[in-house]
Amino acid sequence: MFIEFRGKRPKIAATAFIAPTAVLIGDVEVGEESSIWFGVVIRGDNGPIRIGARTSVQDNSVVHVSPNSTTVIGDDCTVGHSVTMEDCIIENGALIGSNAVVLNGATIGSKALIAAGSVVPANARVPAETLNAGAPAVVKRKLEGESLGWILNTPASYVRLSRTYLQHGIGDPEMQESIETSAS
Numbered sequence: 001m002f003i004e005f006r007g008k009r010p011k012i013a014a015t016a017f018i019a020p021t022a023v024l025i026g027d028v029e030v031g032e033e034s035s036i037w038f039g040v041v042i043r044g045d046n047g048p049i050r051i052g053a054r055t056s057v058q059d060n061s062v063v064h065v066s067p068n069s070t071t072v073i074g075d076d077c078t079v080g081h082s083v084t085m086e087d088c089i090i091e092n093g094a095l096i097g098s099n100a101v102v103l104n105g106a107t108i109g110s111k112a113l114i115a116a117g118s119v120v121p122a123n124a125r126v127p128a129e130t131l132n133a134g135a136p137a138v139v140k141r142k143l144e145g146e147s148l149g150w151i152l153n154t155p156a157s158y159v160r161l162s163r164t165y166l167q168h169g170i171g172d173p174e175m176q177e178s179i180e181t182s183a184s
Contacts, residue, residue, distance in 0.1 A: 005181070010042075013030060027048045034056065045065075051073045060081060074090055088102045127139060
């Protein structure tokens with residue numbers, strides 16, 4: 001469902017997959033071949049939320065933004081199941097594990113991995129290509145070899161899966177219910 005709020009309506013690339021139970025509100029943009037999965041809420045009611053190309057935001061995740069701020073998720077990112085994030089920057093290729101929390105002002109570096117269940121504190125700066133875990137999340141090691149390869153290959157697998165759903169008539173952005181406010 002797409003909901004217009006304060007004159008802003010979600011803008012979705014024609015090649016994106018949006019699950020029928022996802023809700024996108026206000027100033028939200030979703031890039032080419034990205035996938036927004038079942039139960040996701042992306043609430044751009046206070047400011048802009050930008051999601052790049054080939055990025056997946058998985059089931060039951062919540063993406064929000066505070067007034068006078070922005071939430072950005074780059075290209076080729078994977079946001080796992082039930083992730084909560086607000087006012088943060090997720091750089092290209094990063095993977096946020098299931099049930100993780102990324103707090104206000106945090107920046108996750110390119111191709112970094114946030115382990116499942118971790119909490120990235122407010123204003124944290126996570127270095128590129130590192131594994132980070134814990135509450136608060138801290139750098140555990142540099143990512144390389146097979147683990148870095150896994151991060152690099154995950155976005156393409158979600159693009160392929162989303163194409164299968166689209167072939168079955170599920171998730172076409174043009175088929176979503178849209179609620180628009182009337183101009184006064």
